[in-house]
Amino acid sequence: MHPVPGGDKRPMTKLKLPDVVRACLFDLDGVLTRTAVVHAAAWKETFDAFLRRRDGDGFRPFDSAHDYDEYVDGLPRADGVRSFLASRGIELPEGAEDDPPEKDTVHGLGNRKNALVLEKIREQGVAVYPGSVRFVEAVRAAGLRTAVVSSSANCRDVLIAAGIEHLFEVRIDGVVAAERELPGKPHPDTFLEAARELRVGAGEAAVFEDALAGMEAGRAGGFGHVVGVDRVGQAEGLRKHGADIVVGDLAELLEGDAA
Structure with missing residues (x-):
């Protein structure tokens, strides 16, 4: 005590x-x-958009509970991208740290997620x-x-x-x-x-x-x-x-x- x-x-x-x-x-x-809920929402928006582009409307969405807790929570951003994609058997080029958010690379997806987090924090506090x-x-x-x-x-x-x-x-x-x-x-x-x-x-x-x-x-x-x-x-x-x-x-x- x-x-x-x-x-x-x-x-x-x-x-x-x-x-x-x-x-x-x-x-x-x-x-x-x-x-944490803001991060989970940003990851979902990022990954669902990517998976929809990749697999079409029949894609399997990112699960904000299980997938977030198991594969991305607490990890550095790029590691979270790699971890989740590996769980789906997906490989992407690493790209560069300054890749634009619309680029389908590990760093591009990470930057998209970060942009969404900042946007949500500005809007919601x-x-x-x-x-x-x-x-x-x-x-x-x-x-x-x-x-x-x-x-x-x-x-x-x-x-x-x-x-x-x-x-x-x-x-x-x-x-x-x-x-x-x-x-x-x-x-x-x-x-x-x-x-x-x-x-x-x-x-x-x-x-x-x-x-x-x-x-x-x-x-x-x-x-x-x-x-x-x-x-x-x-x-x-x-x-x-x-x-x-x-x-x-x-x-x-x-x-x-x-x-």
């Missing part, structure tokens, strides 16, 4: 975390912000999970270090739009990963980099993820605590892929919290 220090008369908020934890490493989409914000604030009040770890190249823009950028000391996102040549989830490298920047060992850090790939990264990195956040009814899958504990919302890790 980690009591919040302070001399006021309010009841102390305790964190339901192992005492060994000195830092908390948070995924963005689906853990802190409600953008970014909503946070209030329980997650309360938890991160309590983590900081308890003196623990914080980082956000995301495969998204738009991570900083999303944090700013959501009004929560100030809650994190370190940001390791798709831009930073590319600059430092860090492989994305399910590899643990981005989480390990965040722990390194916070000057804590992996065994002293907790990982908070909603994606199966994120669970695998937490397990592979030897982190002290791996928390699965189940927003879509995949608790068993999160456990199988490496979660030490699964919660429906991070507020469940605040003792005495009232939603």
